[in-house]
Each structure stands twice: as structure tokens, then as C-alpha cells.
Amino acid sequence: MEYIFSLEFIYLVASITYILGLKMLSHPETARRGNLIAAVGMTLAIFGTLFLHHPEEVATQIYILIGAAILIGTIIGWAIAKKVAMTKMPELVSLFNGMGGACAALIGLIEFKHYTGDSLSIVTILSGMIIGSISFSGSMIAWGKLNGYIKKPFRIPKYNVINNVIFLVLILFAAYITWSGSSSQLFLYLIFFGALAYGVLFVFPIGGADMPVVISLLNSFTGLAAALAGFLYGNMVMLTGGILVGSAGTILTFAMCKAMNRPLANVIFGGFGETSTDEDLGDSSSVKGDIKKTTVSDVAILMNYSRRIIIVPGYGLAVAQAQYAIHELEQLLTSKGIEVKYAIHPVAGRMPGHMNVLLAETNVDYDKLAEMDAVNPEFQNTDVVFVVGANDVVNPAAKNNPSSPIYGMPILEVENAKQIIVNKRSMKPGYAGIENELFYNQKTSMLFGDAKSVIQELIAELNSM
Amino acid sequence: MTELIDFISNNIQMIYIVILMIFVGVEVIGHVPAVLHTPLMSGANAIHGVVIIGAILVMLGTEPDNILAQALGFVAVLLGTLNVVGGFVVTDRMLEMFKKKK
Numbered sequence: 130m131e132y133i134f135s136l137e138f139i140y141l142v143a144s145i146t147y148i149l150g151l152k153m154l155s156h157p158e159t160a161r162r163g164n165l166i167a168a169v170g171m172t173l174a175i176f177g178t179l180f181l182h183h184p185e186e187v188a189t190q191i192y193i194l195i196g197a198a199i200l201i202g203t204i205i206g207w208a209i210a211k212k213v214a215m216t217k218m219p220e221l222v223s224l225f226n227g228m229g230g231a232c233a234a235l236i237g238l239i240e241f242k243h244y245t246g247d248s249l250s251i252v253t254i255l256s257g258m259i260i261g262s263i264s265f266s267g268s269m270i271a272w273g274k275l276n277g278y279i280k281k282p283f284r285i286p287k288y289n290v291i292n293n294v295i296f297l298v299l300i301l302f303a304a305y306i307t308w309s310g311s312s313s314q315l316f317l318y319l320i321f322f323g324a325l326a327y328g329v330l331f332v333f334p335i336g337g338a339d340m341p342v343v344i345s346l347l348n349s350f351t352g353l354a355a356a357l358a359g360f361l362y363g364n365m366v367m368l369t370g371g372i373l374v375g376s377a378g379t380i381l382t383f384a385m386c387k388a389m390n391r392p393l394a395n396v397i398f399g400g401f402g403e404t405s406t407d408e409d410l411g412d413s414s415s416v417k418g419d420i421k422k423t424t425v426s427d428v429a430i431l432m433n434y435s436r437r438i439i440i441v442p443g444y445g446l447a448v449a450q451a452q453y454a455i456h457e458l459e460q461l462l463t464s465k466g467i468e469v470k471y472a473i474h475p476v477a478g479r480m481p482g483h484m485n486v487l488l489a490e491t492n493v494d495y496d497k498l499a500e501m502d503a504v505n506p507e508f509q510n511t512d513v514v515f516v517v518g519a520n521d522v523v524n525p526a527a528k529n530n531p532s533s534p535i536y537g538m539p540i541l542e543v544e545n546a547k548q549i550i551v552n553k554r555s556m557k558p559g560y561a562g563i564e565n566e567l568f569y570n571q572k573t574s575m576l577f578g579d580a581k582s583v584i585q586e587l588i589a590e591l592n593s594m
Numbered sequence: 595m596t597e598l599i600d601f602i603s604n605n606i607q608m609i610y611i612v613i614l615m616i617f618v619g620v621e622v623i624g625h626v627p628a629v630l631h632t633p634l635m636s637g638a639n640a641i642h643g644v645v646i647i648g649a650i651l652v653m654l655g656t657e658p659d660n661i662l663a664q665a666l667g668f669v670a671v672l673l674g675t676l677n678v679v680g681g682f683v684v685t686d687r688m689l690e691m692f693k694k695k696k
Contacts, residue, residue, distance in 0.1 A: 202675025
């Protein structure tokens with residue numbers, strides 16, 4: 130009976146909650162409970178470790194420090210998570226992921242000298258530290274990019290070569306330390322900073338459209354780092370939790386790549402920004418024709434006399450915080466007897482499912498959210514497609530221009546509809562940095578302006594009809 | 595070669611766990627609808643915050659006079675807590691919005 134109160138048993142329970150939690154997170158009805166269950170398991174594991182792990186002689190001062198760190202971390206983490214706007218979720222996941230990576234890296238930094246000479250442990254420590262550091266600095270760069278602090282994908286010349294050299298040097302250093310049994314702190318810190326630099330260079334050149342894939346990849350990196358630390362201590366709950374996230378994260382990464390029809394190697398080693406600037410500028414001039422501008426009142430009239438309307442939301446909707454406005458518009462149109470749906474591209478926005486999260490905030494009916502494969506055949510029977518702040522996910526170049534960097538990516542085939550209204554702030558190309566021939570289509574009319582104010586004007590206009 | 599065999603035989607239990615967990619991770623997430631990709635990523639993000647246990651173990655093992663290790667350990671526990679608490683709360687916030695649907 131006493132075993133129930135042992136640390137091993139608590140770790141077992143915690144491990145089960147992680148598996149259950151992830152499983153339940155995969156179904157809409159159980160997702161929230163799943164998250165809660167995993168959180169309870171985590172709390173058990175943390176406090177179990179604090180109170181039931183008894184190494185010889187621990188100074189009270191240490192317990193105070195740990196308690197203080199947990200208290201401060203809880204307050205800050207809670208506050209950030211509660212305060213930040215729903216549109217900023219991808220940034221937040223990236224930020225918290227970076228924290229976990231840093232935690233793993235620090236563990237390696239401190240534990241290194243305690244294991245000098247034990248080559249298996251040293252390999253584990255160094256790998257955990259390297260992966261954790263890469264995850265940390267990479268996540269921070271991803272966070273900065275998504276927040277707009279870092280604007281352009283920046284490529285130093287031959288960055289691929291430089292990156293690979295850094296990585297090779299890291300491995301050589303790590304191998305040297307392991308074989309020689311050296312306890313040199315200098316080498317340790319060299320590896321630490323080298324890994325940080327590698328993380329920065331790794332994420333820096335990656336285009337914004339690929340950010341979700343990178344975050345997911347770094348997420349599974351942190352899982353791996355946690356698992357390595359678990360291996361070091363023979364700690365089961367870290368091992369199970371870490372490996373679970375590592376493997377689930379990897380699958381999720383591949384799922385995202387598949388949605389964009391891009392091999393993972395392509396995402397990591399570039400191609401996006403480069404091809405678009407080299408080839409597409411020449412190409413896009415041939416695309417150029419006349420764009421047709423339209424006004425709010427024209428669109429309102431058009432919508433008023435339509436029978437079926439499909440809304441295609443994109444990142445512009447999130448940026449303009451227009452999710453409530455679009456929901457209001459959709460309800461208004463529905464009340465006029467018009468059939469309205471949202472067409473959700475899996476990678477619209479900055480994260481898979483970003484649009485779903487955003488629209489769910491406004492209580493949009495689940496049935497109104499149509500996934501890409503289901504909705505594509507419906508466009509030809511649709512009177513008006515209203516594209517709000519989406520660009521690359523509706524770019525026909527993905528289907529018919531083999532030289533386009535997004536060629537092969539499945540898109541929403543909005544050009545089959547009878548009329549297309551595109552709301553954008555300006556003619557600036559989308560995140561992938563490429564021209565969109567849809568805007569020059571004869572059936573397309575452009576409605577320039579901030580998504581939120583444009584939609585609100587539309588609502589006012591429709592109400593007065 | 596003998597080293598490899600030794601390694602396997604010494605850690606056979608953990609190797610079992612690693613292999614099984616890899617498959618569990620793949621299976622558990624296999625059929626998740628795209629709607630839930632972001633919350634799922636966020637939830638997984640919170641779970642790897644389990645690395646905080648390592649930070650706590652490090653802290654419990656630091657020598658009383660090693661201020662540097664204690665300072666680093668303090669930061670590690672703090673960052674780990676941020677990962678765990680922030681991760682779970684954010685996921686809950688996202689899912690809260692889904693829940694209202696019938």
C-alpha cells in the first residue's frame with residue numbers, strides 16, 4: 130500500500146496522464162479535459178520530486194530557491210498566457226518552447242562536471258545541452274520573426290556551408306570531450322555558445338510561411354532534450370514525457386509539411402525566399418495585368434443578391450483582429466437566407482489550425498468551417514468567394530506554374546467561383562513573397578483596406594439594404 | 595561491439611520504454627483533425643516542460659557553496675516552470691473556445 134506514495138508510482142501515474150492527455154487532445158470533445166489531466170499529472174510529478182526525492186543533506190536554502198523559482202515562474206507564465214491576444218498564440222508556443230529548451234541546456238551545463246570520465250553520461254549530457262540550446266535560440270528567433278521584430282529572412286552568403294561547419298565542429302568538440310574524458314569548462318561553454326549560434330543561423334533564413342513547421346520541429350527537439358535528461362538520471366517520467374513529445378512532434382511536423390506539399394529538407398535548407406526572388410520576379414511581370422478595384426457598397430450589393438458565399442480567412446484577418454466582425458457579417462448574411470461557409474486551408478495563418486482557433490474564439494458554428502478537400506468541389510457552385518487577408522493559400526501558381534516556389538502545394542481553388550472579392554491591405558505579396566495571379570483574374574475584384582474596418586463597413590451597408 | 599552490447603544490457607528497460615513510447619506518440623496523434631493542430635502542438639509543448647523535474651534534481655544535488663550552479667539551477671527551474679504553466683494555461687485558453695460548441 131505504501132508504494133502508492135512512492136515517487137516511482139507517482140511517475141507512473143504522471144506518464145499515463147501524458148499519454149491520455151495527448152490522446153484526448155486529438156478529439157474536439159475531450160481536448161480540454163485531456164490538457165487538464167496532463168497538467169494534473171505534471172503537478173503531481175513536480176511536487177512528488179520535491180517532497181519524495183531525498184538525496185543526502187539538502188540545505189534549506191536550496192528548497193527556498195526552488196520554491197521561489199516555481200512561484201515566480203508560475204505567476205509570470207500564468208500572466209503571460211492569460212494576457213496575450215489569441216492572435217499571438219503561435220508566438221507564445223514558440224516562446225514557451227524556448228524556455229523548456231533553455232532549461233534542458235542549463236541542466237547539461239551544470240551537470241557536466243559531475244560526470245567527468247563517464248563517457249555514456251557525458252554523451253547524454255552534451256547531446257541534451259546541444260539540442261536544448263538549438264531549441265532555445267531557434268525558438269527565440271522564431272518568436273522574434275512572428276512578432277515582426279525580425280522582418281526579412283536574412284541569408285548570409287553560403288549560410289548552408291557555414292551552418293554545416295558549425296554543426297560539424299560542435300560534434301567534433303563533443304566527441305573530443307567524450308573520448309578524452311576532459312573536464313574542460315572552456316570546451317563545454319564553447320559547445321554551448323556554438324549550439325546557440327547554430328540555432329540562430331538555423332531558423333534565421335527560414336521564410337515566415339514555414340514558421341509553423343519550424344516551431345513544431347523545435348518542439349520535438351525540446352522533447353528529445355527532456356528525454357535525454359531523463360536518460361541521464363534514469364528518470365522515467367522525463368523519459369516517457371520527452372520521447373512522447375519528441376515522436377508526436379515529429380509526426381505533427383511531417384503532417385504540416387504534407388499540408389504544404391514541401392519536403393522537410395526543403396523547409397530547413399531553404400528554397401522559399403531564394404527561388405522566388407531569382408526566378409519569379411521575371412515570371413511575375415508576365416502575370417501582371419490590370420487589377421480591378423471595387424468598393425464596399427458594390428460588394429454589399431453583390432453579396433446581398435448571392436445565394437452561396439464562401440469566406441476564405443487568412444493571416445490578414447488575424448492581424449486586423451477581424452474575427453468578431455467576420456462572424457457578425459456571416460450571421461447577417463445567413464439571416465438574409467444566404468448560405469455562408471468558411472473555407473479553411475490547413476496552413477492558413479501562421480500555424481496549422483490557426484484559423485480554426487481564431488474563429489472558434491467567436492463561437493462560429495463548427496458546421497460552417499469546411500476543410501480544404503471538402504470545400505474545393507463546392508467553389509464552382511458558389512456565387513461569391515470573399516478572401517480576407519489570405520494570399521498564398523489561394524494562389525493558382527501552386528497548381529499551374531512549375532517554376533513557382535509554392536508549386537505543388539494544395540490550395541483552395543477559389544478561381545472556380547463566379548466572383549472573387551479579395552480584401553487586402555495593399556498589393557504587397559504574401560508571406561512567401563510571390564505574386565498572385567488570382568488578383569489579375571477577370572473574375573476578381575480587389576477591396577483594399579484593413580480587414581476589420583472593411584467588414585464593419587460592409588455590415589453597415591448590408592444592414593441599410 | 596562489446597560496449598554496445600553492454601550498453602544495451604545495462605539499459606534494457608529504458609530502451610524498451612523509448613521504443614514503445616515512440617510508437618505510442620505516433621499512434622496517439624495519428625488521426626488528429628487539422629482543427630486541433632495548434633492546441634495539440636501547444637499541449638505537447640507543455641508536456642515537454644517535464645524537463646523541469648531535471649532542473650529540480652540538479653538543484654537538489656548542488657553543493658551548498660556552489661553559488662554559480664545554484665544560480666543557473668534557479669534559472670533552469672524558473673524557465674521550466676514557465677514552460678509548464680504557460681504551456682498548459684495557453685492550451686486551456688485555446689480549447690476553452692472550442693468547448694462552447696455543442
